[in-house]
Amino acid sequence: MIRVKVPATTANIGPGFDCLGIALSLYNEIEVEEIDNGLIIDIEGRDEEKIEKNENNLVYQSMLKTFQRIGYQPKGIKIKQYNRIPIARGLGSSAACIVGGVMAANGLCGKPLSTEEMLELAVEIEGHPDNVTPALVGGVVVSCKDEGQTTYIRFDVHEALKFIVAIPEVELSTKASRGVLPETIAFQDAVMNVGKSSLLVAALMSGELEKLSFALKDRLHQPYRIKLMDSLENIFTRGEDLGLNQLFLSGAGPSIIYLTWGEEAEKEKKFYHIIKEAPEEWTFQVLAGDN
Numbered sequence: 001m002i003r004v005k006v007p008a009t010t011a012n013i014g015p016g017f018d019c020l021g022i023a024l025s026l027y028n029e030i031e032v033e034e035i036d037n038g039l040i041i042d043i044e045g046r047d048e049e050k051i052e053k054n055e056n057n058l059v060y061q062s063m064l065k066t067f068q069r070i071g072y073q074p075k076g077i078k079i080k081q082y083n084r085i086p087i088a089r090g091l092g093s094s095a096a097c098i099v100g101g102v103m104a105a106n107g108l109c110g111k112p113l114s115t116e117e118m119l120e121l122a123v124e125i126e127g128h129p130d131n132v133t134p135a136l137v138g139g140v141v142v143s144c145k146d147e148g149q150t151t152y153i154r155f156d157v158h159e160a161l162k163f164i165v166a167i168p169e170v171e172l173s174t175k176a177s178r179g180v181l182p183e184t185i186a187f188q189d190a191v192m193n194v195g196k197s198s199l200l201v202a203a204l205m206s207g208e209l210e211k212l213s214f215a216l217k218d219r220l221h222q223p224y225r226i227k228l229m230d231s232l233e234n235i236f237t238r239g240e241d242l243g244l245n246q247l248f249l250s251g252a253g254p255s256i257i258y259l260t261w262g263e264e265a266e267k268e269k270k271f272y273h274i275i276k277e278a279p280e281e282w283t284f285q286v287l288a289g290d291n
């Protein structure tokens with residue numbers, strides 16, 4: 001039996017659309033074994049009723065693609081998923097299933113694929129690298145996909161960073177959330193994002209955390225996506241009015257993260273307050289980075 005543990009991830013981190021991601025201290029676990037025939041899938045945990053238990057299951061699909069890549073044909077497969085990452089909330093639940101499936105299948109075959117080969121396959125399945133890369137290697141990851149090739153640099157998440165994650169009951173699919181993005185954007189918006197994203201990476205690497213509050217603004221995706229849910233626009237507008245500059249949409253949303261490094265109790269209280277006033281039902285999880 002092979003057991004893998006895969007972290008949740010938050011992608012984009014404000015301005016780093018499709019290239020920045022951080023692994024978080026929230027994990028799915030998957031156990032797989034080869035059986036004599038057929039497919040058995042058992043799921044336990046958060047959103048278990050929403051996860052497919054048939055051939056469409058994403059862990060299973062990712063395992064099949066990995067077996068194909070390796071050239072192995074299993075007789076049958078048994079999968080047990082312990083799910084803790086909420087589905088379709090912008091916390092990398094799909095990436096965790098994909099990476100979990102690829103790692104598990106690779107493990108069953110005696111680990112013939114390297115991390116780079118597993119990454120290539122995971123990016124092919126997910127389409128963009130910013131969730132699957134930190135799900136596979138942990139930490140903060142800058143990943144860039146160009147002409148079918150993905151290159152990344154990984155470094156540790158600063159231990160002082162605290163991710164206050166607000167998760168709404170309502171789901172939002174990445175497909176729907178990518179569907180509202182514009183075909184083109186204004187040159188000055190691109191320039192702003194390049195500057196903020198570069199500053200963000202430098203601040204995370206150097207530990208100059210006080211620079212983060214200036215770095216997290218985005219003009220490529222958040223302005224379009226927050227219009228998808230009534231409360232999102234309101235939360236971001238109120239947050240801006242109250243000087244909560246470290247707010248960003250996690251991945252494609254709808255979860256929101258307030259990024260802090262302690263000694264910001266008053267601002268944290270304001271964040272909780274704004275979210276509690278929103279019409280939808282939200283829950284909070286305070287997470288650290290996963291290294």
Ligand code: HSE
Nearest residue numbers: 011018130174251252
């Ligand atoms: N970068 C992706 C997006 C992350 O924003 O659409 C979601 O999977």
